[in-house]
Amino acid sequence: EWDVHIPIQEKPWSIGLIVGPSGCGKSTIAKELWPTQLNKVKQWQPNESILDAFPENMGIKEIGGILSSVGFSSPPAWLRPYQVLSTGQQFRVRVARMIAEAITSNKYTGDLPGISPASQEPMVMDEFTSVIDRNVAKIGSTALAKTVRAKDLQFIAVTCHEDVEPWLNPDWVYRPAEGTFLWRELCKRPTIPLVIFRCKYQAWPLFAPHHYLNTTILRSATCFAATWEGVPVAFSAWIPFISPGPPTRREHRTVTLPDYQGVGIGNAISDLIASMWLSLGF
Numbered sequence: 001e002w003d004v005h006i007p008i009q010e011k012p013w014s015i016g017l018i019v020g021p022s023g024c025g026k027s028t029i030a031k032e033l034w035p036t037q038l039n040k041v042k043q044w045q046p047n048e049s050i051l052d053a054f055p056e057n058m059g060i061k062e063i064g065g066i067l068s069s070v071g072f073s074s075p076p077a078w079l080r081p082y083q084v085l086s087t088g089q090q091f092r093v094r095v096a097r098m099i100a101e102a103i104t105s106n107k108y109t110g111d112l113p114g115i116s117p118a119s120q121e122p123m124v125m126d127e128f129t130s131v132i133d134r135n136v137a138k139i140g141s142t143a144l145a146k147t148v149r150a151k152d153l154q155f156i157a158v159t160c161h162e163d164v165e166p167w168l169n170p171d172w173v174y175r176p177a178e179g180t181f182l183w184r185e186l187c188k189r190p191t192i193p194l195v196i197f198r199c200k201y202q203a204w205p206l207f208a209p210h211h212y213l214n215t216t217i218l219r220s221a222t223c224f225a226a227t228w229e230g231v232p233v234a235f236s237a238w239i240p241f242i243s244p245g246p247p248t249r250r251e252h253r254t255v256t257l258p259d260y261q262g263v264g265i266g267n268a269i270s271d272l273i274a275s276m277w278l279s280l281g282f
Helices: 026-033 060-069 087-104 134-150 162-168 201-206 265-279
Strands: 015-019 123-125 155-159 172-175 180-183 195-199 222-228 231-241 248-256
Touching: 015 026, 015 134, 015 162, 026 155, 060 087, 060 134, 087 123, 087 134, 134 155, 134 162, 155 162, 195 265, 201 222, 201 231, 222 265, 231 265, 248 265
Parallel strands: 015 155, 015 172, 123 155
Antiparallel strands: 172 180, 195 222, 222 231, 231 248
């Protein structure tokens, strides 16, 4: 037996985390407390695009905004069925659809003081990030947290992975194995140390399918790649820009792979490479 009393309504909150080793009762407690909300996502149709799976009363602009906000900002991938996506992409899409369904739900009555109407029925995801790469899990957790707070929703992650806590940045953490409940102060997420280096344009095909516009690139472009712990995460190509005045360089193609979108890697690379050109007199 477990004591399933969790004092989560003591004060307003956005994100909760139930974490602990397998067999400690996490899923049992979540099912007891939120039986209708646990993993509440409709089945994906095999021949249906990602966009078609979202609520019918939600416009394409809003759907695209939600997908992008959780770090899945690759429009070509929006037209694919769920089953052909990578595990990291499937995680982002599941989260986006949970958020969309929470926004459009008509079950919110606004009766609880201090909590917004769209927050009364929290989204609850069991096995949170269990089937994806741990760095992908960290990035996805940060993107999710940012969106949940921006849209004034509530989300509860149930997982055995302690490593997501600083990236998800929950307002409270419950550990059934220890019988402890802790309110947290919000902290800055951990840093992402990137290694950025010159590369040849032949590296582009790895990133091309995820560019929002097209897959072409000028062979004369000066190219850069970024890695995190040895894994490619982003690419940026720059070309000369002919105009009056001092010699100029223009950003040509910049892409962050879908699993690493949503935390500002692309913007950081753009800023860094631009500062390098400036230091060279461009």
